[in-house]
Amino acid sequence: MAFSYLDIIGWTEFRKGHGVSMARYTCSFLISINFEYLQPLLLDLLQDCDLDIQYCTSDYILAREIPGKVSFSKLVKVEVFIDKSTATETESRMSIVIKNEELPLHVDNHCRQTFEYVKETIERSRHWHLIESLAG
Numbered sequence: 001m002a003f004s005y006l007d008i009i010g011w012t013e014f015r016k017g018h019g020v021s022m023a024r025y026t027c028s029f030l031i032s033i034n035f036e037y038l039q040p041l042l043l044d045l046l047q048d049c050d051l052d053i054q055y056c057t058s059d060y061i062l063a064r065e066i067p068g069k070v071s072f073s074k075l076v077k078v079e080v081f082i083d084k085s086t087a088t089e090t091e092s093r094m095s096i097v098i099k100n101e102e103l104p105l106h107v108d109n110h111c112r113q114t115f116e117y118v119k120e121t122i123e124r125s126r127h128w129h130l131i132e133s134l135a136g
Helices: 005-018 035-048 110-123
Strands: 024-032 051-057 060-065 077-083 092-099 129-135
Touching: 024 110, 035 051, 035 060, 035 077, 035 092, 035 110, 092 110, 110 129
Parallel strands: none
Antiparallel strands: 024 092, 024 129, 051 060, 060 077, 077 092
C-alpha cells in the first residue's frame, strides 16, 4: 500500500494532536573537560558516528544520520545541549536527545541502537573523563 504526501502530513498532524510518541531517547553527562574544548571534540565524535552536522553554536549541535542506509522514517536526529551556565574550568554538563519518526514498536529499534552507540562513544571517549551518565 502506497501513502501519498497528504496521508503522511495527516498522520504527522494526528500524531502531534493525539500524543502518539515517536522514538526518543535522552541522556545527561557530567564530564571532566573545559567547556571551551568540548564543542569541537563533540563535532568530531558525532562525525565519527556517521552523523552529518546540520547546525552548530557554542552550546548546541544538531546532527542527522546520513540518508541511504535506512528508510526516511528511521533517520535519526541527534541534538546536543551543552550547559554553559554550570560549566567550570574542569567540568562540563551536556545532554543528548536522539529521536526519529519511527514508532518504537520494538525495544531494540534503530533509534535505540543509534542512541546506545552514540552514548557509549561519549562515555568511552579518550578526550575526557566521564564523571556521571544518566539515561532518561
